[in-house]
Amino acid sequence: MLSQWLFYAFATVSVLGALGLILSRHPMNGALWFVVTLVSLAGLYSLLSASLLFALQLIVYAGAIMSLIIFIIMFLNIQPADIPDEKGKWAYLLGGCLAVIPIGLLLLKIVSSLPEGDVDIVGNGFGQVKSVGLVLFRDWLLPFEIVSILLLVALVGAVVLAGKKEMTQ
Amino acid sequence: MAQNVSYLGMIPLLPLIGAAVVGILHLATCKKKRLPDQLYAVLACSTPILTFVLAVKVFFDLNGLPVDGRALTHEVFTWFEVGEMNISMGFLADPLSSLMLLFVTFTASLIHIYSIGYMAGDESFAKFFAYLNLFLGSMLILVLGNGPVVMFVGWEGVGLCSYLLISYYSEDRSNVLAGNKAFIVNRIGDFGFVLGMAFLFWAIGDSGFDYISLKTNAHMLAPATVTLVCLLLFVGATGKSAQIPLYVWLPDAMAGPTPVSALIHAATMVTAGVYMVARFSFLYVHVPTVGLIVAWTGILTALVSAIYGMFQNDIKKVLAYSTVSQLGYMFAGVGLAAYSAGIFHVFTHAFFKALLFLGAGSVIYALHHEQNIWKMGGLKTKLPLTYKTMLIGSLALAGCPPFSGFFSKDEILYSALASGHTGIWVVGVLVAGMTAYYTFRMIFVVFHGSPRDAHAYEHAHEPPAVMTVPLVILAIGALFAGFLNLPSLFGGSQQVTHWLAPSLAEHAHEASHSIEIIAIAASVAAFAIGIFIAYRKFGKGAEEPVYSGFSSFAYHTFRINELYDVLFVRPYKAIGSAIGNLIDAHVTDGPVQLIVWFYRQFGSTFKLLQVGYVRVYAIYMIIGLSVMSYLLTQSFK
């Protein structure tokens, strides 16, 4: 029962965070709202017995990636004048809702056709470091390596791009 | 029946070889060290003389054959054979072609020799002789060809040479334009020739397309086909022989050097049309209606060009119109089925007209290329030999008995009267008077009276012997050639007519001697009146007249050139320009342009969607996704 209440709490918080993200004017506010979403998602992961992912979500996402974003926002020292004034924001949001609703409905329909299951804690190391690691390095070795190369390339690319003095016209 | 001889092919080949040798030597050396002109002169003059010798041989060989079998043939090779069409490159010498052969090679030899003097010192002396030889070769192919297709080779070949020689002084645009005009007008005639040939072939050509087979099979032709073929062939003849409506090129053709005018545009090439009609006499004889069209075209051409001739200032133009006029007589003759009379006039005309042109050439040569008769005068003391020979030529042309022109012209007029075509005869007599008038107008103005240009007169002198000897020889021909066909009235036996008889399908117009006497009396009277008026007006010197009214209209040849220009040339050019520059790009290409336009419109419409904002592209994507989702949701039910 507790897990159900926790789910609803986390879900509400994450949705609020997401709304905050898309509605806030200054990116810094949005980033902070997004951290809230990420943290509550981490809580949901733990409810789903994904203990490793719970940790990673906090460390990598809410920790590393978000701090990078926030760092950049601060680094750019964005003044209110630099922020685009989005006059038709509400119109776009409304129109966007109209466009998105059929997608959501379709996805919900698909979900409702899936088998239902409960979320009790699973034993024998489900979602633990060791078992995930075994799957990762045994069955997913090649994708793992590819992702590592991707990260390397992204790193180099980021250095090259950000290091440029001027954009070439 | 026909005898096969192997030297016949040599006759056209010799001048062609001459042309090739002279031409190649000229091309190879003209930019470096020029070879001496004498070499070219010897090379080029030897071929016509050799062909003349061969022509004489042909004549005697034929003469040795029985009258019915007077034909020599030489099939050189199969030219092309496609399906039922088997055309051989072969030659045929029968009395008709042998007569043509004789005078063509004879005048050509003389004119070649004359040209040595006339063209001396010319920059491209060799080129001129190469063209002349090429012309002679083509003309001989025309004359000797054993069928219409081989004749067509020569027919077009002489047209080409005529073009090349008219445009000989190519620096001057008007000369080249005259050349173009000659070639194009000739080609219009050739168009008729080719069509006539084609219809004839598909009617009876599959069993042999040479004259002998055609003559044998001619009876199988439907009358309508004969009419069509004869009319179309006559279109060819009007082009080549400068008849209404295609005569306009010949006066302009005088732009070429004078020997060319003498050889091509007086003696030989322009009579090819007459020769062709005589060749196809086995067809024409069956369609008197077409013959009448031919005769009337001829006599009207004679009339119109005689009118022009009376008002010309250029000595060569006078002679050119007289040539057109005489050609008209010839067509009147062949049109009335008096083929031998027509051909005989071709024969005599070759002598006296070549003589007149060469004489005019001497005058022009002596006066340093002055051609306006109103700048000449009194030349008879300075150029006595030229004067005498030209006088003989003029008397022959004007039809003074007993010069050659008298007999031949008279025979044509006589046959017009005898066959009952009085209209043609009346016009013919009228033209005879006009001919006498303009010929002696020219003689009086040029040779009599007092010099109009003292400076030119002083420097004038008789040309060298190489030019005068041919004049004398031709003058002898012009004097006596008529006696070859002396009618029985004068105690003759009409040898030429008898000679030609096997080749021609002739109706003899038998009539009483009294009619013949009337005809002769009328033409002699016309001659006398014409010469009398000319003497009254020009005999004792006259000033250049100012043309006005009708005479100006006639001087400008009834503005026919302008009319053709407005009717045909300009519209053609305008249409060409319109098609080439407007219609092709915008109308014919229209459907393609329309497709292109459609693509562009399509593109520029859809371009509007490309606003450039990433977000908007995302919106498009989401909209698409959303529509797809909606449709999928619907389909899940």
Next chain:
Amino acid sequence: MFENVLSTMIFLPIVIGLAAMLIPFSSTTARRIGLIVSLVVLFFGIKVYLGFTGNGQLEFTETRSLIESVGIFYRIGVDGISLFVLLTGAALIPIVFVVVKDRPRAFYGSLLVTQGAMAGAICAADLVLFYAFWEVMLLPIFFMIGIYGGPNRKAATIKIMLYTVSGSLLMLAAIIYLGVAFHGQYGVWSFDTAGLAGLQLSDKAAALSFFAFMIAFAIKIPIFPLHTWLPDAYTEAPAAATFLLSAIMAKIGIYAVIRFIMPIFGPELVRYAMPLAWAAVIGLIYCGIAAIGQKDIKRLLAFSSASHMGILALGLFCLNIQALTGSIYQIMAHATSTGLLFLLIGIIEDRLQTREISDLGGIARQAPIFACFFAIALLASVGLPGTSGFIGEFLIIMGAIKFDTTLGVLAATTLIIGVCYMLWMFQRVFFEKGNDRTNGFADLSICETLAFLPVILLILFMGVFPQPFIARITPAAQSQIATVQGTGQISGQVALDHIQPQK
């Protein structure tokens, strides 16, 4: 190498041409290599000519498997019709390498590749193989126009490219359709011409495929009203490319009609011969009249070429032996005369940097040999007897009159139309007074004279002694006519025998 003569003729130029593009030779070296290769090809061409027996079948055949699962074979050979088209190309191309100088090596490479591909298109007996060569031979031409052409080259390239490619795609669709239909009827795949001739198609399918092929070839020939790419392309292309387009490619269009349409679509050709012949005649007159309005000498010749192609095409559609023989003969005659004219114009353009007729004049005086050659080619092109042009034109006109009198009469107007613009042009360019520009015009060098001389002699020889050529053409033409008229129909069984390659 000596066994596979035709393959050598096809692939030697292609390989060397590609090499010449890649290896950094100097321009002169590339030109010399091109000359040597084209002479070698000519040598092989003569070898083929000498070894040709003329039995009405394909000779010098080679068959190799290409994509066996769908029945595509590398199958080549020559018969009496293709032999002369092949030889014309082989004989003319060496001149280009002598005359066209100082071009980048890629230019010469492109020339060689085109040459090889054209030989391939001529020899191919398999439709897919033909299609491949047909496309390959165009690619270098696009480059040559697009890179080395005149000021408006881009528009011209796009136009010719879109035109020809859209035609080719129609043809490709039809080829695939025919292959599928063959598979449906006989259960095996084949694109062999001889086999496809035995197909039984429904009227509608046959008519559609016929038009797909016909449009592709009509664009290439070109037949009115699909000629509008031609003036731009011919004018903007460098002389060598114009030469290839006019002298050889257009002729391959004519040849392809004889080779592929006649056997496969005989009944359709008979049915639609009249409208097609009318299109050809209209094109002949229309382009001939358009030529008189041109100020650009190359454009004038382009229209003239289109006009003459009209008469060649007319020869195809008359469907009688005279006209067809005339057409095939005219392929050679027109290739030599027009090809020569375009090359000579290229020399004028090269030396005087102008193509405007009004800028020229008096060249005959400066360059008598040049003028003489030009005049002979010009006279051949207007069909003067004694030159090669007469025989073909005469036969076609005769055949046309047999086919339909009105058409024949209209076709004969070419006698008048052609001479009008040609003389007009000759007058302005070669006669009249020279100007500062033309007074320095140098005559042909000895080398160039020697290069042109054989073709000039050929023009005259073909005019005087056509029978040796015609004797080889008529049997093939006769059998094509017989095929079209249904008396010589090849059965599908023959095709099945073909399908297994002879090992």
Next chain:
Amino acid sequence: MIHDYLSLSILLFCLGILGVISRRNVFTVFMSVELMLNAANLAFIALARLHENMDGHVLAMLVMAVAAAEAALALAVVILLHKHTGKVDTNVFSLLKG
């Protein structure tokens, strides 16, 4: 219960889409994309739980790695954009305008 998780994931994903299409601020757009990735991750983990199969976890980890790489590159681009125009507005880039 799993359905609830998945529905939450869908809701978050849709909110991410809304953020991407309705906002012009580069950071907001970027973080909305991250939100969509997270929504997907939630779905992965929920389904992994449903099937008791840990492949979903691995995929979620890979997604995180990709997100990290994307963050690095995207932020570099943002820095460039800002350097170039002084703005953080996606509408500044309109070179694709037809």
